Amino acid sequence: MILAPMQGLTEVLMRRVYEECFPGAFQTAVAPFISLTHGPLNNLTKMADVMPDNNRGAMSVVPQILGKEPDEFVQVAERLSEWGYREVNWNMGCPMRMVAAKHRGSGLLPYPDEVRAILDRVVPRLSMALSVKVRLGLKSSDEIFKIVEVLNDYPIQSVTIHPRLGRQQYTGVPDMDTFGQVLPLVKHPVVYNGDICTRNDAIRIRTKYPQVADLMIGRGVFYRPTLPLEIASNSNAAESYPPAARHFIGRLMEEIDRCIPSEESRIRKKKEYWCLLWKSLPISEIQARGVLRERNLQAVDNLIAKYTQ
Ligand SMILES: Cc1cc2nc3c(=O)[nH]c(=O)nc-3n(C[C@H](O)[C@H](O)[C@H](O)COP(=O)(O)O)c2cc1C
Known part of the structure; x- marks a missing residue:
């Protein structure tokens, strides 16, 4: 694949x-x-x-x-x-x-x-x-x-x-x-x-x-x-899912913090991913939009952390 x-x-x-x-x-x-x-x-x-x-x-x-x-x-x-x-x-x-x-x-x-x-x-x-x-x-x-x-x-x-x-x-x-x-x-x-x-x-x-x-x-x-x-395995990964998705999102956000120096760019990048990634979590679109409305990095991080815990 x-x-x-x-x-x-x-x-x-x-x-x-x-x-x-x-x-x-x-x-x-x-x-x-x-x-x-x-x-x-x-x-x-x-x-x-x-x-x-x-x-x-x-x-x-x-x-x-x-x-x-x-x-x-x-x-x-x-x-x-x-x-x-x-x-x-x-x-x-x-x-x-x-x-x-x-x-x-x-x-x-x-x-x-x-x-x-x-x-x-x-x-x-x-x-x-x-x-x-x-x-x-x-x-x-x-x-x-x-x-x-x-x-x-x-x-x-x-x-x-x-x-x-x-x-x-x-x-x-x-x-x-x-x-x-x-x-x-x-x-x-x-x-x-x-x-x-x-x-x-x-x-x-x-x-x-x-x-x-x-x-x-x-x-x-x-x-x-x-x-x-x-x-590939022709099976549903229900047991490890959504924890696997949560772990992936968490690691992605950590790497964005580690690799992208500017705070503004980090916010933009996290939101770009979030626009697609939220669908992997058991949350509503209204909840997901909350992340996109936040303006500062700490607030974006807090909300993403809340939904991926
Ligand atoms: C944000 C975004 C960026 C993309 N960038 C490229 C690209 O650089 N090269 C390319 O061939 N296709 C690009 N595509 C198209 C995807 O490779 C793919 O053909 C398209 O998303 C349909 O496949 P999907 O339904 O599995 O997403 C892009 C698509 C999106 C949504």
């Missing part, structure tokens, strides 16, 4: 704490994207997230690149290869309007010729495997069919499909009909991603689409931190 890349959430701090609390739950994590705009190698925070010294755990990490500039792509990939990485993931799913409008992320999906031109210039120069993460399209789910024809012409390690459109962002439900039509057309291993929040969600996908090579989980791991273990 693969931990999804989530900008601001599944960076190295979370990956480390998660692995400490749930060793072996994920075999792989795709790291949040490194953008090629504004000089990729100058993007120190993003590169630091995948620096080998920060990523010595058992969970293997696949760095991800967002952009359409072949030379910069290869330049970043070369650095990653020097750092020992054997695979890089190309983001063709990012739905942010500013990104998509510039033919990056999901904004590339309506332009299969552009995708081909980029792959022509990148693939022969890569000294590592390339995987891709896509949506069904930017504005129409027809787009994926042309994209798959292009991807089938290149050596691609895996294709992760999140069956929504870019313009949907995260609203609506995954379009499983189109996913089912596309799946047999992809000649590379396909990873399914989207709205896996319970063990039954995973079972449903594996049963209906046995050819899916792996599952990628994003938000679901915050809603239910034991989820990948439950899927």
